[in-house]
Amino acid sequence: xxxxxxxxxxxxxxxxxxxxxxxxxxxxxxxxxxxxxxxxxxxxxxxxxxxxxxxxxxxxxxxxxxxxxxxxxxxxxxxxx
Amino acid sequence: xxxxxxxxxxxxxxxxxxxxxxxxxxxxxxxxxxxxxxxxxxxxxxxxxxxxxxxxxxxxxxxxxxxxxxxxxxxxxxxxxxxxxxxxxxxxxxxxxxxxxxxxxxxxxxxxxxxxxxxxxxxxxxxxxxxxxxxxxxxxxxxxxxxxxxxxxxxxxxxxxxxxxxxxxxxxxxxxxxxxxxxxxxxxxxxxxxxxxxxxxxxxxxxxxxxxxxxxxxxxxxxxxxxxxxxxxxxxxxxxxxxxxxxxxxxxxxxxxxxxxxxxxxxxxxxxxxxxxxxxxxxxxxxxxxxxxxxxxxxxxxxxxxxxxxxxxxxxxxxxxxxxxxxxxxxxxxxxxxxxxxxxxxxxxxxxxxxxxxxxxxxxxxxxxxxxxxxxxxxxxxxxxxxxxxxxxxxxxxxxxxxxxxxxxxxxxxxxxxxxxxxxxxxxxxxxxxxxxxxxxxxxxxxxxxxxxxxxxxxxxxxxxxxxxxxxxxxxxxxxxxxxxxxxxxxxxxxxxxxxxxxxxxxxxxxxxxxxxxxxxxxxxxxxxxxxxxxxxxxxxxxxxxxxxxxxxxxxxxxxxxxxxxxxxxxxxxxxxxxxxxxxxxxxxxxxxxxxxxxxxxxxxxxxxxxxxxxxxxxxxxxxxxxxxxxxxxxxxxxxxxxxxxxxxxxxxxxxxxxxxxxxxxxxxxxxxxxxxxxxxxxxxxxxxxxxxxxxxxxxxxxxxxxxxxxxxxxxxxxxxxxxxxxxxxxxx
Numbered sequence: 166x167x168x169x170x171x172x173x174x175x176x177x178x179x180x181x182x183x184x185x186x187x188x189x190x191x192x193x194x195x196x197x198x199x200x201x202x203x204x205x206x207x208x209x210x211x212x213x214x215x216x217x218x219x220x221x222x223x224x225x226x227x228x229x230x231x232x233x234x235x236x237x238x239x240x241x242x243x244x245x246x
Numbered sequence: 247x248x249x250x251x252x253x254x255x256x257x258x259x260x261x262x263x264x265x266x267x268x269x270x271x272x273x274x275x276x277x278x279x280x281x282x283x284x285x286x287x288x289x290x291x292x293x294x295x296x297x298x299x300x301x302x303x304x305x306x307x308x309x310x311x312x313x314x315x316x317x318x319x320x321x322x323x324x325x326x327x328x329x330x331x332x333x334x335x336x337x338x339x340x341x342x343x344x345x346x347x348x349x350x351x352x353x354x355x356x357x358x359x360x361x362x363x364x365x366x367x368x369x370x371x372x373x374x375x376x377x378x379x380x381x382x383x384x385x386x387x388x389x390x391x392x393x394x395x396x397x398x399x400x401x402x403x404x405x406x407x408x409x410x411x412x413x414x415x416x417x418x419x420x421x422x423x424x425x426x427x428x429x430x431x432x433x434x435x436x437x438x439x440x441x442x443x444x445x446x447x448x449x450x451x452x453x454x455x456x457x458x459x460x461x462x463x464x465x466x467x468x469x470x471x472x473x474x475x476x477x478x479x480x481x482x483x484x485x486x487x488x489x490x491x492x493x494x495x496x497x498x499x500x501x502x503x504x505x506x507x508x509x510x511x512x513x514x515x516x517x518x519x520x521x522x523x524x525x526x527x528x529x530x531x532x533x534x535x536x537x538x539x540x541x542x543x544x545x546x547x548x549x550x551x552x553x554x555x556x557x558x559x560x561x562x563x564x565x566x567x568x569x570x571x572x573x574x575x576x577x578x579x580x581x582x583x584x585x586x587x588x589x590x591x592x593x594x595x596x597x598x599x600x601x602x603x604x605x606x607x608x609x610x611x612x613x614x615x616x617x618x619x620x621x622x623x624x625x626x627x628x629x630x631x632x633x634x635x636x637x638x639x640x641x642x643x644x645x646x647x648x649x650x651x652x653x654x655x656x657x658x659x660x661x662x663x664x665x666x667x668x669x670x671x672x673x674x675x676x677x678x679x680x681x682x683x684x685x686x687x688x689x690x691x692x693x694x695x696x697x698x699x700x701x702x703x704x705x706x707x708x709x710x711x712x713x714x715x716x717x718x719x720x721x722x723x724x725x726x727x728x729x730x731x732x733x734x735x736x737x738x739x740x741x742x743x744x745x746x747x748x749x750x751x752x753x754x755x756x757x758x759x760x761x762x763x764x765x766x767x768x769x770x771x772x773x774x775x776x777x778x779x780x781x782x783x784x785x786x787x788x789x790x791x792x793x794x795x796x797x798x799x800x801x802x803x804x805x806x807x808x809x810x811x812x813x814x815x816x817x818x819x820x821x822x823x824x825x826x827x828x829x830x831x832x833x834x835x836x837x838x839x840x841x842x843x844x845x846x847x848x849x850x851x852x853x854x855x856x857x858x859x860x861x862x863x864x865x866x867x868x869x870x871x872x873x874x875x876x877x878x879x880x881x882x883x884x885x886x887x888x889x890x891x892x893x894x895x896x897x898x899x900x901x902x903x904x905x906x907x908x909x910x911x912x913x914x915x916x917x918x919x920x921x922x923x924x925x926x927x928x929x930x931x932x933x934x935x936x937x938x939x940x941x942x943x944x945x946x947x948x949x950x951x952x953x954x955x956x957x958x959x960x961x962x963x964x965x966x967x968x969x970x971x972x973x974x975x976x977x978x979x
Contacts, residue, residue: 172424172587174421177407220662224846241422244584244765245699
């Protein structure tokens with residue numbers, strides 16, 4: 166079981182939850198499951214999203230395995246200069 | 247990441263050395279080819295007509311006279327750039343920013359463009375285009391734009407991130423809240439609370455090379471674009487989509503770049519050049535004037551920020567909150583969100599909340615500028631940190647050290663940190679001789695911290711070994727800050743050869759797989775990772791070839807210090823084979839030898855810095871001069887220390903300019919009043935002291951060499967460091 170945290174505008178797309186429980190073994194599975202539960206999240210996933218697993222931020226590699234018990238945060242995709 | 251993490255035990259031979267830069271001679275002799283330095287047979291000159299109004303309805307554009315002018319080969323308006331975006335609002339925004347569609351949204355917004363045989367004819371043609379405007383109310387101030395009754399720039403913008411979603415359009419694009427804990431309870435526990443409001447003005451990246459490109463579109467529908475950019479693959483995707491061209495039919499080549507700092511991550515005029523070239527059936531060169539660069543390419547946001555920090559008398563922060571309002575120009579952006587995310591990232595806070603607002607104004611579309619949005623947030627937070635320290639009677643550095651984030655801290659923007667460097671940079675700053683040096687009359691000292699995320703992304707690299715044993719490394723990340731030298735060092739280190747044997751090239755979009763833009767301090771981090779893996783791939787092939795040359799199993803071959811060696815007693819008689827010897831025989835052992843890698847380089851590792859600044863303030867005039875400046879920053883591993891120090895110094899210099907000299911000045915008429923380097927003054931050498939640097943190396947466990955990005959964080963602390971130094975001087979008075 167994973168605890169998934171949400172910040173920023175993502176929180177309002179999951180009915181205002183700061184954290185939800187989820188079951189997933191990869192980032193792809195996680196996002197797919199969350200979008201099924203919270204359809205408003207789909208727009209954010211489409212526009213680009215970053216996933217923090219135990220403090221490390223992953224932007225693109227959705228095949229990344231998520232170890233059970235990981236701390237997971239979904240973040241808006243960021244831009245740099 | 248799947249690679250090993252033996253970086254902590256590595257003994258490098260070349261990494262960390264200060265070799266000559268490969269582009270140095272070309273740049274000082276004028277041979278380097280920048281955006282405006284390309285030419286093609288039959289090339290035309292492109293020019294853009296821009297709005298003289300801050301906000302206006304475009305009732306009619308009459309191009310008849312311009313089209314009839316001898317020498318004019320094409321005139322275009324938005325009618326020549328139909329909406330092919332299929333409902334993708336952000337792409338439509340890019341298209342509308344390139345060419346106004348019915349309304350001019352800011353002073354300098356493009357409304358038409360021409361291609362003519364020479365500059366004089368092109369300029370004359372612009373004068374013959376008659377545009378009928380109806381001026382509309384405008385707003386250029388972020389706080390005024392948020393007020394009820396402000397002119398609404400887009401009727402389709404309804405604030406997101408608020409519940410319930412508004413039914414009325416406004417200039418507030420989105421609200422983003424970050425944080426954790428209970429800030430109200432935290433403030434109730436505080437012995438001291440400081441609340442302040444800060445404003446920062448809009449600044450431009452100020453790159454010396456203006457935007458420039460040469461576009462060609464043939465009758466077969468294939469196109470070429472030579473352009474100064476930080477991301478030619480991104481430019482290809484955006485331009486191809488906007489003008490209705492298959493991605494593979496558009497080849498984009500990045501020129502040498504004369505500065506970008508985020509401003510060249512965005513498409514501004516390149517689709518216009520391509521459409522002109524297609525219409526004229528001739529190559530078109532489009533070069534912006536400095537005035538156009540200021541008026542029509544992305545500066546950073548102007549901001550308005552409220553900060554509230556509460557602390558116990560023992561120095562523990564009990565709660566911190568900020569509301570950050572960022573002006574994003576005429577199109578939606580994420581700048582307020584980034585400001586909110588970065589604001590309290592340096593600190594370990596039990597109760598924290600930051601709320602960011604992205605706000606539209608009648609100004610040019612805001613673009614990324616080196617650690618975008620972080621300097622303005624840091625200005626508010628770090629200035630307030632000093633005020634809190636003063637209230638509780640604690641040294642500001644000790645106060646920061648006491649509250650600094652560390653491994654295991656939950657960042658104010660959500661995730662939990664791994665190994666990070668804010669504590670070590672603070673301690674290094676505390677112990678630095680600069681911090682202990684005596685100040686003279688009228689001088690003050692300040693310090694401040696800064697944070698930036700860093701990121702990696704999609705990367706693709708080829709490493710080709712010539713028959714003479716020299717190596718070509720083809721990368722797709724544009725070299726904006728010296729990455730060719732660093733990547734050459736990395737490839738040479740991995741192969742065990744001399745740096746001079748490696749030549750690094752920036753490939754065009756037809757020659758490599760997709761590479762993300764050089765932004766987010768990712769160039770050396772991600773292409774460095776790909777170069778290591780490509781070199782390891784090549785080493786595997788070199789061992790295979792050596793095995794063939796020796797006629798022994800490849801399992802008996804290893805690569806050591808640039809040579810293949812045969813392992814085991816049975817092969818004691820075989821002398822090692824150098825890379826050159828194996829390469830020379832490659833035609834007869836299987837053909838070309840190459841290594842390749844494509845990777846999503848994640849795990850970039852966050853970056854922190856602490857800066858110290860001394861100023862001298864003229865008591866008569868208030869004129870402020872920075873007299874000493876020191877940057878302490880974590881680089882993970884400094885591949886080429888000269889370039890790392892250069893990045894530290896460059897960011898600090900830009901921050902000093904931002905704090906003391908630079909600002910966009912808009913009149914009541916909504917027009918920019920200082921669109922040129924005479925009136926918008928970036929610091930020059932004589933304005934700056936020597937900027938001292940101290941590189942810390944806290945390896946990033948997600949990179950095989952421990953690298954962290956270093957390009958951006960150095961611009962974050964200067965605004966606050968200078969402000970704190972001036973405040974100290976005034977307090978002494």
